[in-house]
Amino acid sequence: MVASAKGRPSIPEVVRRPSSENWCPFVSIRGYPLNGLGPIMVRRDFLRVSAASLLALLLARPRLQAARPPPRLPFRFGLLTDPHFGDAETKGTRFYRDSLAKVREAVEQMRSARVRFLAVLGDLVMDTDPGVPEERVLSYVDGIEREIQRLGGATYHVLGNHDLDNLSKAQVLAHVTNTGIPAERSFYAFSAGALRFIVLDLEYLRDGRSYDHGNYDWRVYNVPPPELEWLRAELDAAADPVIVFAHQRLDGEGDPQNDNRAEVRRLLENSGKVLAVFQGHEHKGAYSLINGIHYYTLRGVIEGAGADHNAYAVVDVHPDLSLTVTGYRNAVSMELPRPITPARPRPWWKWW
Numbered sequence: 001m002v003a004s005a006k007g008r009p010s011i012p013e014v015v016r017r018p019s020s021e022n023w024c025p026f027v028s029i030r031g032y033p034l035n036g037l038g039p040i041m042v043r044r045d046f047l048r049v050s051a052a053s054l055l056a057l058l059l060a061r062p063r064l065q066a067a068r069p070p071p072r073l074p075f076r077f078g079l080l081t082d083p084h085f086g087d088a089e090t091k092g093t094r095f096y097r098d099s100l101a102k103v104r105e106a107v108e109q110m111r112s113a114r115v116r117f118l119a120v121l122g123d124l125v126m127d128t129d130p131g132v133p134e135e136r137v138l139s140y141v142d143g144i145e146r147e148i149q150r151l152g153g154a155t156y157h158v159l160g161n162h163d164l165d166n167l168s169k170a171q172v173l174a175h176v177t178n179t180g181i182p183a184e185r186s187f188y189a190f191s192a193g194a195l196r197f198i199v200l201d202l203e204y205l206r207d208g209r210s211y212d213h214g215n216y217d218w219r220v221y222n223v224p225p226p227e228l229e230w231l232r233a234e235l236d237a238a239a240d241p242v243i244v245f246a247h248q249r250l251d252g253e254g255d256p257q258n259d260n261r262a263e264v265r266r267l268l269e270n271s272g273k274v275l276a277v278f279q280g281h282e283h284k285g286a287y288s289l290i291n292g293i294h295y296y297t298l299r300g301v302i303e304g305a306g307a308d309h310n311a312y313a314v315v316d317v318h319p320d321l322s323l324t325v326t327g328y329r330n331a332v333s334m335e336l337p338r339p340i341t342p343a344r345p346r347p348w349w350k351w352w
Contacts, residue, residue, distance in 0.1 A: 074316040074317055074318045074319070074324075075116060075192070075193040075194070075195065075316070075317040076113060076114065076115050076116060076314060076315065076316050076317075077115050077116050077117050077118070077119060077192070077314070077315055077317075078106070078110035078113070078115040078117070078118040078119070078151075078312065078313070078314050078315075079118075079119055079121065079278055079298055079312060079313045079314070079315060080103065080106050080118070080120055080121070080298070080301055080311075080312040080313075081120065081121035081122060081123065081160075081247075081279075081280030081281075081298045081299075081300055081301065082121070082122065082123040082160070082280050082281065082283055082300030082301055082302050083099035083102065083103050083123070083124060083125075083144055083300075083301040083302060084096055084099060084123055084124075084125065084126045084127065084162065084300070084301070084302040085097075085099040085100055085103070085124065085125055085126060085140050085143060085144040086125055086126030086128065086137075086140045087140070088126055090305075093302075093303050093304060094126075094302050094303070095302065095304065095305045095306075095309075096126045096302070098305060098306060099144065099301055099302055100143060100144065100147060101307065102301050102307065102310040103144060103147040103148060103301060104147050104150065105307055105310060106301070106310065106312035106328070107147060107148060107150045107151050108150070109312070109314075109328060110151060110312075110314065111150075111151060111152065113314050115151075115153070115314060116153070116154065116192055116193065117153060117154035117155060117156060117179070117192060118148065118151050118153070118154070118155050118156070119155075119156045119157075119158070119197075119199075119245050119278070120148060120155065120156070120157045120158065121158045121160070121245060121246070121247055121278065121279065121280035121281075121298060122157075122158045122159055122160025122161075122163065122247030122280050122281065123160030123161065123162045123163060123247070123280065123281070123300075123302075124140070124141055124144050124145070124157075124160065124163055124172075124176070125137055125140040125141055125144065125162060125163060125165075126140065126162065127162045127165060128162075128165045128166050129165075130165070130166065130213065130214045132165075132166050133166075134166055134167060134171070137165070137166045137167055138167070138171065138175060141163075141167075141172060141175045141176065142175055145175060145176050145177070148176075148177075149177060154179035154180075154192075155176075155177050155178070155179055156178050156179065156181070156190065156197070156199060156245070157173075157176045157177075157178055157199075158199055158200070158201075158245050158246060158247045158280070159172060159173075159186055159201050159203050159211075159247065160203075160247045160280065160281065161203055161211060161216060161218050161221070161247070161248075161281075164203060164210075164211040164212060164213070164214070164216065165213075165214045166213060166214065167213065168210075168212050168213065169186050169201075169203070169210055169211070169212070170184065173185070173186060178199075186201040186203075186210075187199055187200050187201040187227055187230065187231075189234050191240065193317070194240050194241070195240050195241055195242070195243060195317060196234075196238045196239075196240045196241070196242045196243075196273075197242070197243050197244075197245065198231065198234055198235075198242060198243070198244045198245070199244075199245045199246075200223060200227070200231070200244060200245065200246045200264075201223075201227065202221045202222065202223060202246055202247055202248045203216070203221060203247070204221065204222045204223070204224045204227075205217075205220060205222065206220060206222060206259060208222075208224040208225070208226075220259065221248050221259070222259045222260055223260055223263075223264050228260075228263065228264070228267070231264070231267055232267055235267060235268070235271035235273060235274075236271070238271070238273050240273075241273055241274075241275050241321055242271070242273045242274045242275065243274070243275055243276050243277075243278065243317075244268065244274060244276070244277040244278070245277075245278050245279075246277060246278075246279050246280075247279065247280050247281050248279065248280075248281045249261075249279050249281060249282055249286065249295070249297055250264055250265060250268075250277055250279065250295065251265075251277070251279075251286075251288045251290055251295035251297075252286070252288065265290065265291070265293075268293055269290075269291045269292070269293060274293050275293070275294065275317075275321055275323065275336075276293065276294035276295070276296060276323060276336060277293060277294070277295045277296070278296050278298065278315075279295065279296070279297045279298070280297065280298055280300065281297070282297050283299060283300030283302065283303045284299065284303075285297050285298060285299035285311075285331070285332055287332070287334065294323065294336045296325060296334065296336070298311065298312075298313055298331060299311035299327075299330050299331050299332070303330070304330070307329070308329065309329065309330060310328065310329035310330065311327070311328070311329050311330040311331040312327075312328050312329070312331055313325050313326060313327045313328065313331045313333075314326045314328075320338055321338045322335070322336060322337050322338045323335075323336040324336070
């Protein structure tokens with residue numbers, strides 16, 4: 001069950017100064033004014049003024065209520081990752097053909113949940129050998145993308161390594177929809193609600209060359225210097241709290257891991273603006289909290305046969321900057337409390 005919105009703060013009362021410094025709203029005691037605040041108001045005048053004030057408040061009440069912003073639900077977006085769709089026989093725990101129906105179910109659930117957008121964290125298509133024709137792989141991209149576009153709303157994609165087994169980045173990006181983003185951008189940022197979202201591209205070799213038609217080692221991935229500079233500038237300029245999307249994990253240690261993950265994390269941490277990083281790639285899923293930033297790795301759609309082995313999630317971002325991840329099927333549900341060093345939250349009435 002998706003968590004409900006947090007409690008709404010109350011509207012502060014307006015305190016008015018008396019129109020005259022000598023006016024006193026207090027009643028005297030045995031003829032003496034209270035606290036030396038000036039002339040004494042007699043009981044008749046006090047009652048007349050009180051009745052007039054009460055009438056003014058009653059007449060003004062509808063206007064005050066009309067000016068109050070309506071209550072808002074938490075900001076909500078959807079997540080899925082690693083469908084690995086393709087027309088191929090099962091390999092181990094990877095049921096390639098089942099992913100089409102699994103993504104269809106996920107998208108229908110997200111439509112019901114009325115998410116503001118869906119983020120797909122990479123590996124749309126199955127792992128393929130270099131000899132598989134580009135046209136066949138593009139047909140897999142188109143097939144799974146049709147299911148994603150059933151959402152009828154904004155969608156954003158992260159490039160995954162298997163998307164580039166037989167294709168270039170430009171080919172993949174030309175066949176998917178990143179709402180409002182130029183088609184050639186593999187890393188980009190967008191705003192939604194009172195949040196800034198940053199999509200990273202980790203599909204680079206150590207020398208800065210892009211993954212392209214299988215020329216990569218899945219254990220080696222990097223954020224190259226130009227993207228690091230772009231990320232630094234985005235974080236510096238961000239006026240809102242930030243959430244990051246990536247394919248491979250930016251947390252953890254050891255092999256396989258991002259070669260310059262420590263440098264990337266340092267940028268995220270030093271900004272003081274990043275709430276969480278949502279990742280894919282590692283199909284079993286994971287979670288860690290590092291220096292005040294949540295790293296949630298979503299389980300892969302591909303793992304297991306049939307609907308019972310699906311995995312996707314809806315994320316609610318509350319006005320206090322805490323997050324609720326509601327996992328469906330095999331995805332893990334979690335409450336992610338407000339980070340230790342978050343950006344300053346916006347007033348609740350500015351959230352939409």
